[in-house]
Amino acid sequence: MLELLDITAGYGRGAPVVRGATLTVAPGESVGLLGPSGCGKSTLARVAALLHRPQAGTVTLDGERVTGWRHRAPRARRTSIGVVFQQPRLSADPRLRLSDLIAEPLRAGGRRDEVADRVGELAHTVGLTDDLLGRRPHEVSDGQLQRACLARALVLRPRWLVCDEMTAMLDASTTAALVTVVEEYRGAQGAGLLAVGHDRVLLERWCDRTVRWPEIAVAV
């Protein structure tokens, strides 16, 4: 289970952007979190992805209470969550070729021997050609870069996925393609998904259930 209980989070002292939010994702379940822009849903997604330490509340992951965020989280726990962000340009190192971008989590975890197999397999899954794998981010389109970012999120075979507005910058066909990749991965690995977005039609089509922002927070 991925459980967020009574979470209060924000930036700086006073005026937290999330207050008293509670949300649960069961293993293998997909939950869509809907809310307008600026409501704090991305902040909550970052808390769930262990990237932002909440000011109050508890996060429980696979039965264990989370005590450290970012680099303070144990590696095994950090790598059990894959994250895809809204803007691929801002979440990709501009110096890396797409193949290195996808392989980076493996190298950082000392699993270099898996690089060749995993990158080739994932490139095929997300639809990147060898030519594209050799390019750097400025040489590919937003859609192609987001395909690489999704491959990077899946490379360590996470048990949980957090997709924060993964498709907001993409056209309809690329959106449908990436959602299909996520669903096939979840079908094969039984991973749980928290998909954050503002597109009700998309999330209702994609997820087992959707929650609207006011329903999970006492006061926003």
Next chain:
Amino acid sequence: MTTPSPVLSVRGLGVRFRMRGGRHIAAVTDATFDLAVGECLALVGESGCGKSVLASALLGLLPGNAQTTGSAVLGGGPPVDLLAADERTLARTVRGRRIGLVPQSPAAHLTPVRTVRSQLVEVLRELTGERGPAPGKAAEAAAERAAYPADHLDRYPHELSGGLAQRAATALALIGDAPLLLADEPTTGLDRELVDRTADELRRHTDDGRALLMITHDLAAAERIADRVAVMYAGRIVELSPARDFFGGEGPRHPYARGLLDALPERGFTPIPGMPPELGDLPDGCAFAARCPRATDLCATPPALAPGPGPAVACHHAEERVDA
């Protein structure tokens, strides 16, 4: 819908980038369309299909290694061929004065260290040459036209919500009273409610006697306000149809446009298989053939788009019915 002198008349517009090693990237090929007063044309397509390059070509903002062909005549005043005009003409008489640009991601377009008011006044001074209190008054009027609240004029861009930043950028685009508005992905990253509001406001400005070319990958926004839809694939306009036919009734006629519409979550939610071809390595025939369920030997020759009053489509198999 057709008037004797369109605001913008594009004929056979092509843009090629010269790359290292003598390679060429054909970003836009043979684009032809007209745009009349009070009309909104939505140019839709996947990212990287050449939509934004077309917009840059119309504004004379292409990088140095670009070569253009064809013509793009701006009407609604003394005719100017935007592709042939020199930088001085474009800078002094066209940009801001005869073409207003509504940019993508307005928060990045606004100067972060100046208030909205000071940016409006600066543009007004630059456009009219007036000094003193007059531009200040006109700035407030321009803000009002874009539905930007007067009590937010003294705020800095980072203090604005996405919607307000979009309106501030629109106010800047409208300030010179340009007859042609060019909106480059005006709704990317906005939530649905804001998309609808932004689109409706653009429609209102169009109805006030402007022509609007909206470049977007957001089909819902296009459906909401467009009179006509141009679908671009691999640098070519492959379908140009009245919006009513495109989104309702018969639906799109080009297999690519059909696939794009069918990928929407409220429709089939199925992606088009494969990816678009590289613009530097386009096939001789139809660029969509490799992904197309209807492709035959005929597709080795490029299909032509014949623009007219009704739907125009560049496909050898457009008339075939699919029973799927």
